Amino acid sequence: MTSRQLCSFFYSDLGEGLFQCKKCGCKRKQASGSGYSNLLGHMGAKHAGYASEYAELQAATTTPTIDMFGLRDWK
DSSP states (O other): OOHHHHHHHHEEEEETTEEEETTTOOEEEOOTTSTTHHHHHHHHHHSTTHHHHHHHHHHHHOOOHHHHTTOOOOO
16 A cells, blocks of 8 residues: 555545545645655554554455456356
């Protein structure tokens, strides 16, 4: 998982560098080109376990490609 994926999942982009945490509603400013450290810092300080929560949700909603297209080995 990337920082971008985590932030897209846990934050709403309000425009002009302002993001809102979907878990608590806190608004955070993120300077353009500065990465995601401010947003991820909030997640680490206020929402421990956020990365494992994201990974669990992704694993639960991911359908293997073979099942998605109905491809089977019919031996």
